[in-house]
Amino acid sequence: MMDLIDRLRAAVGAANVLTGDDMAPHLVDWRGRYRGAARCVVRPGGVAEVAAIVRACAAAGAPIVPQGGNTGLCGAATPDAGGDAVVLILARMNRVRSIDPENNTLTAEAGCVLATLRQAAADAGRLFPLSLAAEGSAQLGGNLSTNAGGVQVLRYGNTRELTLGLEVVLPSGEVWDGLRGLRKDNTGYDLKQLFIGAEGTLGIITAATMKLFPRPTAVATAWVAVASPRAAVGLLAALQDGFGPLLTACEVVSDVALGFVLRHIPGAARPLAASPWYVLVELSSGGDDAELRARLETFLARVLEAEQGSDAVLAQSEAQARALWALRENISEAQKIEGISIKHDVSLPISRLPVFLEQADAALAAAFPGLRVVAFGHVGDGNLHYNLSMPEAGDNAAFVAAQPAVNRIVHDLVHAHGGSISAEHGIGQLKREELLRYKSPLEMELMRAVKRALDPQGLMNPGKVL
């Protein structure tokens, strides 16, 4: 009987089974926080090869860890230290299978890089709206498996809402063809929902049919200085009342977060005098560009008059709009340069965001004097990235060691306000224990029942989520 690696070589070709040092880039996550070991890394070239890999692993009892662009933040794509896992990477499955502009759909393989899909849609005169900082490396399969969010959720929804159909290799090695391009389909259980956001624990997503949209012809972008998170939430409500679905993005940035960008990102410049908080607003429509900008200008004049904001700048060109967006999108990079931090990716009912921030800031300041809070995120979705560090590198090491105590303060408050401890990054390895703390035993048992029903051998990405 062939051993597993021989069977895998037979399935995908010897060149596509990596062992030894060749595996290195696939055994560590992007943040360098998780390191694992594996039997081998396999690179299938098509769905039949994925199915053959899964069957071989199932026969050998080998765990399978699927990996996309390896840009995740929770260690979901990194194998554990055991060394018996097979890491399955989808990068060779990078074909756009079809685009149907009239139906506004695109069908693509899981290994397609997000930016490529955005370009393919643009080439067909359409918009593929999923957009996030890592889009130059992140792959569709990973975005589906983590139900990625990004900056335009307010208008277009999370990855889940963008998905019409999936092709999945099940833990049995069978291929479920659920690729459909339908806006409405009520024929039984909506099985694709199981695999979206499951972080590879229920099967391997190999392709998907995604929604496309008309390309906006008008975009208006502004940066508004506001006094507080409460003012930011008030501005959001006014924007939603005034512009409804034309509001594409509404991002909040604290002055501390902006400060990191100004310090570390070449070319970054302050768009307005300093203020405790800022809101980045984007409208888009299928109408006239100048008219949309004029409407936003009128709106902002009223905002300043009503003292809902202290100052505002409206981008007058695409370059200016890009510069404003760069201030927002470079926060994570700037924070990485600034040094290690404790990160949280939380969501709250939007009505609770201000009180959560007041209470969390106060509780943390009391427990960790001098602490710096870097808060920013998608206020329109109630989603905050709430990152914490000490000003001095020396103090920071001890602070990071205190992560459990820090998490307790932040996550207990999130939970008390009906929020989520993982808004868009998922659970992976990072938050598996935290999950147990905040989910009811009944909900955990429901999840386990689903896991057992679909993956009775427990070989799909073990140790992640559950």
Place this chain on the structure above:
Amino acid sequence: MMDLIDRLRAAVGAANVLTGDDMAPHLVDWRGRYRGAARCVVRPGGVAEVAAIVRACAAAGAPIVPQGGNTGLCGAATPDAGGDAVVLILARMNRVRSIDPENNTLTAEAGCVLATLRQAAADAGRLFPLSLAAEGSAQLGGNLSTNAGGVQVLRYGNTRELTLGLEVVLPSGEVWDGLRGLRKDNTGYDLKQLFIGAEGTLGIITAATMKLFPRPTAVATAWVAVASPRAAVGLLAALQDGFGPLLTACEVVSDVALGFVLRHIPGAARPLAASPWYVLVELSSGGDDAELRARLETFLARVLEAEQGSDAVLAQSEAQARALWALRENISEAQKIEGISIKHDVSLPISRLPVFLEQADAALAAAFPGLRVVAFGHVGDGNLHYNLSMPEAGDNAAFVAAQPAVNRIVHDLVHAHGGSISAEHGIGQLKREELLRYKSPLEMELMRAVKRALDPQGLMNPGKVL
């Protein structure tokens, strides 16, 4: 040991356990197509009572059939003829638990009537967008369990996309509190997706947290005469390009369908000279009403100039808009008066709608000379109601007896074009056998695995869907 009916009386009070003739309205579906029998009908007043009922039924091995407003079209809420089922009606659970206007959420019990929820949202200055012909009777729980569609899916999504959280009594009698008001929450499997659209086969939905939206301040409504389904699809694309998310509804109506309304609905009047097809367009925004109407007027002038449509009328008042909508919404009622018909609720990739209609019309005309096709629906969602009858009542009886042959023509074509045999009405009893024909054995087995995992005793609405 008490018998089941005594236990149920103890749980909900004797007045809320109906037997004998009192059960009659709950043992037949709205179309009068399915008639069943039951042990009793119970009317719980709260989630604890629902849990007690489910526990009692589970202990007795009695099947449970949940029933909302009993407006479904597929017999999902009607018990079978066996007579051992307990019908559980949610009408007493009709409380709006909370509204959070700042978070744009509403939490309500499953027995709330849709129209009541729309009014409650309006009273809070918000829009609850789920709207359908039966909204005066349909209940939230039924709409969730069938993932109801309606006339504004194009803009706001199906019921599934409107749902942020659920409370569910599981087949074990345990209560899963999944009520959350979050736009983003990636903490493990998204369990609510299992229960939405499951037609009561996995548990009883007792409450939900639903999205609200700003109320549009401007609405523009028009009725456009077009030559063909292909022209209707072209008009849809032009509307999406021009208005993006301001396009709230795009409905298609054939002249035959309009003819039924004109014949049977008092006050109905032809808005334009006769044309083979019409498109009902609705735009809405948070801006100025006159301006939106003017934009639509300009757009329609271009449509007529380009001969994408032959004539158009723009509603000049809310009353005129309502009159146009009434033409669309009364089609089902008019068809009911006209006489029995074979109904189909199908969806297709929008790009395939025209060719499907050509092929289906031709195949049916060949097989059933003289047949009348009443086609209308949500062209923006690719969703057609495709209803068939003979002109003479005498011929119609024989025609309806030929339903299997008719379904084969229609559904085979739907399937060949990648469509769905149930776009928004669900499966229930009506399409259970059809489902087996078009779903792969693997997909059916996946559904059964989910069913077994959640409802191992098989007591939740047996004989529906699966």
